[in-house]
Amino acid sequence: MPKLWNETIETHRTAVRDAILGTTMALAAEHGLLSVTMSRIAKEVGIGRATLYKYFPDVEAILLAQHDRQLAVQLEHLHAVQSAGGDPRRQLEQVLQIHALMIHEHHDSVIASVMHRSGGRGHQDAFLQDMLQRAGEVGEIRTDMSPQELATFCLHSLSAAAEAPSQAAVKRLVQLTLDGLRAH
Template identity: 70%
Template structure:
């Protein structure tokens, strides 16, 4: 088979998969998390149920795939912030601020709350640990605790952004978290 044909098939499959994820997200927003069926999804995408089942075995698998796609985008956004330059302290502040704002903006997402499975959490932890490790090595934050412990602390502290009344409150929460990471004179 010519390479172009394979790329076209792969592109088509990717487009159908994305359409399934997007339609499921829209249906969950409209009808609620527990009300969405495979039939509704197939109809919204414009494919048969048999075709839908070739991509996903059930609604939960679609929701997990959607969450993984969203998390991948979140991590790409955070990675771009670290590659934008600046010293380790600035990168840490930027990453924590972006993470907290994303938490704030998606606080009402039942999907995000339910789908934050262990694999997703581990990728997030690993990313934050790397940023914290670089900041500690640069002397910007405390180095008396393991990056794993600090990452867990930061992610739990910034989870409070979901309940924050405003973006200004989120910014204060990030500052408080950063203050707690700094070394004491």
């Protein structure tokens, strides 16, 4: 097939996939997750159910795809912080703040319920472990615990951001978490 034809088909597929993801999120936000069905999604997108099933096997797969998309954006942002270089403790603070603010802003979203069931947290955990390892190597944080244990501490500690009453409270939570990481 000619290159133009392939690009046109791929553009169409991407547009349909984006419409499916957006519509599913809108339906879940408006009517509740339990009311979202494949038939309703197909009708709202303007495609047949058979076409929808060519893209996703069920509603949960659509939600997981949206979660993966959001996670990729967050990881891209986190990698930008890491790539900028500078003081490892300051980088760690920025990364924890990004993570905590995301939890604070999206804690009651449909995606939040899916995040708890998916393996997406593994990417965040590995990224955070790497940052903690580097910060420990230069004496910025404690080294009496493994980076894996410290990452688990951070992620659990920052999960409290879901209940924080304001962004200022989230920032205080990040500082408290950093205090727990401080080298003795």
